[in-house]
Amino acid sequence: xxxxxxxxxLPEHGRAAVQSQLVAGESVLSWLELDLDTRLHFARTLxxxxxxxxxxxxxxxxxxxxxxxxxxxxxNFDHAGVGTLELLDSRTRLTHWRYTLEFDPAVRDFITGFxxxxxxxxxxxxxxxxxxxxxxxxxxxxxxxDCAPEEDNERNGWALLRLARFARPYRGRLLLGFLxxxxxxxxxxxxxxxxxxxxxxxxxxxxxGHPIDFHKAWLYLSGLLAAxxxxxxxxxxxxxxxxxxxxxxxxxxxxxxxxxxxxxxLEYFGGKRTGDLVARIGSETDRINVFLSLHLLDxxxxxxxxxxxxxxxxxxxPWLALVTLLPLPFIAWLIHKVRDKLRHGFxxxxxxxxxxxxxxxxxxxxxxxxxxxxxxxxxxxxxxxxNQRNLAVNNxxxxxxxxxxxxxTLLTEIGLLIVWAFGIWQVSRNEITVGVLAAFLAYIxxxxxxxxxxxxxxxxxxxxAAGAKRIFDILDHVSSVPDAAHxxxxxxxxxxxxLRRVGFRYGNRAVTKDVSLTIQPGEMxxxxxxxxxxxxxxxxxxxxxxxxxxxxxxxxxxxxxALSVDEYRSNIGLVLQEPFLFFGTIxxxxxxxxxxxxxxxxxxxxxxxxxHEFILRLPHGYDSLVxxxxxxxxxxxxxxISIARALLINPRILILDEATSSVxxxxxxxxxxxxxxxxxxxxxxxxxxxxxTLRKADRLVVMxxxxxxxxxxxxxxxxxxxxxYRLYQAQLRNVDTEDFLDRRTHG
Amino acid sequence: MADFTLARDSYGKLTLTDATGVEHxxxxxxxxxxxxxxxxxxxxxxxxxxxxxxxxxxxxxxDEMRILLEDEIAGREFMPSxxxxxxxxxxxxxxxxxxxxxxxxxSFTLKSEDSIRxxxxxxxxxxxxxxxxxxxxxTRALDRHSRKLxxxxx
Ligand SMILES: Nc1ncnc2c1ncn2[C@@H]1O[C@H](COP(=O)(O)OP(=O)(O)OP(=O)(O)O)[C@@H](O)[C@H]1O
Ligand SMILES: [Mg+2]
Numbered sequence: 098x099x100x101x102x103x104x105x106x107l108p109e110h111g112r113a114a115v116q117s118q119l120v121a122g123e124s125v126l127s128w129l130e131l132d133l134d135t136r137l138h139f140a141r142t143l144x145x146x147x148x149x150x151x152x153x154x155x156x157x158x159x160x161x162x163x164x165x166x167x168x169x170x171x172x173n174f175d176h177a178g179v180g181t182l183e184l185l186d187s188r189t190r191l192t193h194w195r196y197t198l199e200f201d202p203a204v205r206d207f208i209t210g211f212x213x214x215x216x217x218x219x220x221x222x223x224x225x226x227x228x229x230x231x232x233x234x235x236x237x238x239x240x241x242x243d244c245a246p247e248e249d250n251e252r253n254g255w256a257l258l259r260l261a262r263f264a265r266p267y268r269g270r271l272l273l274g275f276l277x278x279x280x281x282x283x284x285x286x287x288x289x290x291x292x293x294x295x296x297x298x299x300x301x302x303x304x305x306g307h308p309i310d311f312h313k314a315w316l317y318l319s320g321l322l323a324a325x326x327x328x329x330x331x332x333x334x335x336x337x338x339x340x341x342x343x344x345x346x347x348x349x350x351x352x353x354x355x356x357x358x359x360x361x362x363l364e365y366f367g368g369k370r371t372g373d374l375v376a377r378i379g380s381e382t383d384r385i386n387v388f389l390s391l392h393l394l395d396x397x398x399x400x401x402x403x404x405x406x407x408x409x410x411x412x413x414x415p416w417l418a419l420v421t422l423l424p425l426p427f428i429a430w431l432i433h434k435v436r437d438k439l440r441h442g443f444x445x446x447x448x449x450x451x452x453x454x455x456x457x458x459x460x461x462x463x464x465x466x467x468x469x470x471x472x473x474x475x476x477x478x479x480x481x482x483x484n485q486r487n488l489a490v491n492n493x494x495x496x497x498x499x500x501x502x503x504x505x506t507l508l509t510e511i512g513l514l515i516v517w518a519f520g521i522w523q524v525s526r527n528e529i530t531v532g533v534l535a536a537f538l539a540y541i542x543x544x545x546x547x548x549x550x551x552x553x554x555x556x557x558x559x560x561x562a563a564g565a566k567r568i569f570d571i572l573d574h575v576s577s578v579p580d581a582a583h584x585x586x587x588x589x590x591x592x593x594x595x596l597r598r599v600g601f602r603y604g605n606r607a608v609t610k611d612v613s614l615t616i617q618p619g620e621m622x623x624x625x626x627x628x629x630x631x632x633x634x635x636x637x638x639x640x641x642x643x644x645x646x647x648x649x650x651x652x653x654x655x656x657x658x659a660l661s662v663d664e665y666r667s668n669i670g671l672v673l674q675e676p677f678l679f680f681g682t683i684x685x686x687x688x689x690x691x692x693x694x695x696x697x698x699x700x701x702x703x704x705x706x707x708x709h710e711f712i713l714r715l716p717h718g719y720d721s722l723v724x725x726x727x728x729x730x731x732x733x734x735x736x737x738i739s740i741a742r743a744l745l746i747n748p749r750i751l752i753l754d755e756a757t758s759s760v761x762x763x764x765x766x767x768x769x770x771x772x773x774x775x776x777x778x779x780x781x782x783x784x785x786x787x788x789x790t791l792r793k794a795d796r797l798v799v800m801x802x803x804x805x806x807x808x809x810x811x812x813x814x815x816x817x818x819x820x821x822y823r824l825y826q827a828q829l830r831n832v833d834t835e836d837f838l839d840r841r842t843h844g
Numbered sequence: 845m846a847d848f849t850l851a852r853d854s855y856g857k858l859t860l861t862d863a864t865g866v867e868h869x870x871x872x873x874x875x876x877x878x879x880x881x882x883x884x885x886x887x888x889x890x891x892x893x894x895x896x897x898x899x900x901x902x903x904x905x906x907d908e909m910r911i912l913l914e915d916e917i918a919g920r921e922f923m924p925s926x927x928x929x930x931x932x933x934x935x936x937x938x939x940x941x942x943x944x945x946x947x948x949x950x951s952f953t954l955k956s957e958d959s960i961r962x963x964x965x966x967x968x969x970x971x972x973x974x975x976x977x978x979x980x981x982x983t984r985a986l987d988r989h990s991r992k993l994x995x996x997x998x
Contacts, residue, residue, distance in 0.1 A: 137918070137919065139924075176920055188854060197922075441996060570936075
């Protein structure tokens, strides 16, 4: 079977229909099946390209045919997740088709094939790089042969069982713990066994007029004491050992999850709420932890105990044992009934818990806005609502649960009753002695308490399972900027960046289209354009925060997807539009990208960023703590710290996204002077709204609505009187066009 | 009364002639509140993305223009409304949903539960793996089976 269906001459289900339409000698070149009709209803439309005609079969079954002539052309565009494919001649649109974005790559391939057929050329297929493993994919194949998607069965397995992967390193200790549990449990089962001879050989004979055999009594009693002591020591050892192991497993789980989370792309974080992630990594790992260290241990002990007890009971008297086990199937049935309900309930509580955390992580960082607009009441109401929902869901869970537990207790009580009755009956028929009955009762009272506590674990298990599922949600997520499996290593980075027909969309929103640009090593590029024209997006792509949706970005001629992400980024110094400072000292913040930097290096970087003086004016100098989100510093100060941070790692490539937007003109000039020196010899991409800051740029690249519209130096762009000219003129008048319009409409 | 005229050219694009007689080709009507209030507030945007005309209520326009605009909006907006859930491939994401919509039966992949967004009390907006948004106007109006399936994801 061919791996790639679109290279097949025709889809299975349309083959006969298409063949009936073909004329003699006509051969099918390619086909395309789209999923919407022109009214945007889900329906299959088939397009077929032959060497002579373009055919289309509507959902109604009607065929349309266009003979291929030179003036036909196909073009596509999309909006809000729906694409349009148009067939045009030189004067009009002949027809159009609609599709969801899922079909976008196929549509583009089809258009390429169509264009080449009209022009009489052959498509040149460019090899691409697999986004997952970094291997070059041979031209014409869409799925990387090295990592064709595997059916992932494990994912659907029971989430808790998947935790076993984290237990593997502790195998030895777990085995020891299990053996300890086994012996400890066995030791606790000795005392009831000794009640049998105590009864039958000491007490009953006494009642029947024989004197008490003190020797025997002492023997059995010391046996009881010994068993108790052994059980105590073994129990202590195994509890400690296993609790230690499970804490370790829990800690591993938490670190692994966090590690995985931080390696996910910005796209993932863009779609997640902070509170949700905090809840997952914080409280849910903890819940699993508690489950492993307390409940699972108890459960294991209980199961062992029950099995052993059952074995002993059967060895003493099979009939009585059978009666004792009577409630078991009922309890199993109850557990089965209640388990799924509980888990859904707990999944719901988890989600709502995340929502409560979300409210907190929303409002606490935004507390200034909340206060400024006096919306405390409203935020409290939001919190109360979430809390109320939590109550409601918990209430549902509790309703089920509150019925479950007493039901189990009732069943065991009835069980006890039956054993009494059956036992008395058997004693009366002299089938068993009173001692046996007493031992039985001693055993089963334990047995049933165990059963009771074991059934309780259903709740915690389901809780942990719900938590584990949400943890594995994170762990199963594959980064959308995956590290190459066999990364190419660049010995010496020169710093040449090439954008090759780069297209990108955030979700269904196309932001950049067909951007091509080559930046030479050491060149400084000024990126200008209106707000929202896609400048930061381009920077995000160059930093590989996101992967391109079409085209490629190459560093020194190598696709950046083939490089290791860490190695690639270590070559980039980035100053962001919104500088972020971590909680810690100023020195720590400057040295963030190079934690082992010497103090001298830190100071040099701070001096270069013109941050040195203001830092010295702070009460603790470089040791001053900057608060969460760096609130104790002004916007411009924060920005200078982040410039110092970028400079310290001495990168080959420097990216400045509005690096000087929130400083006054004097400071800006100072920083500019420092930057001018640092730019020397580095590939630099600088974004600035104040066009004057880009006077040193070798080339200016003007962006407009996601496309590069002009490239050149200041003078030539001014001479063109195009986009740049207008931007520049608007700034001379000292008003941004949008501001200007605003002012005009608001009086 | 409208001080502009609309026409569709041979490329299927809308052309607007404003009060001063200037022609704008390839304009697009955009609803300001496509979900909350689809009937009010419609802007006609130029191909460059600037607002040309603001229409308070579609119903105020002459029929001919209204139909043109409604047609165009219908061709731009794609938010199938889910009327029933037939089946889901699994209760843990990613999962494939088979649904009935007002635009016919469809199936899509739900990447994670976070793709389901609440809109007010009973409405839901569900984004599939290709960022197509499906709307459930009123969860209470769904049949029992659908509600049961849906409940597992909320
Ligand atoms: N994470 C995102 N998800 C969806 N759309 C986004 C995202 N980030 C940016 N956009 C959109 O992409 C477009 C380009 O944004 P970008 O941040 O690149 O603009 P910019 O040129 O840097 O603007 P500015 O000068 O204001 O910083 C904008 O329309 C923006 O709304
Ligand atoms: Mg920006």
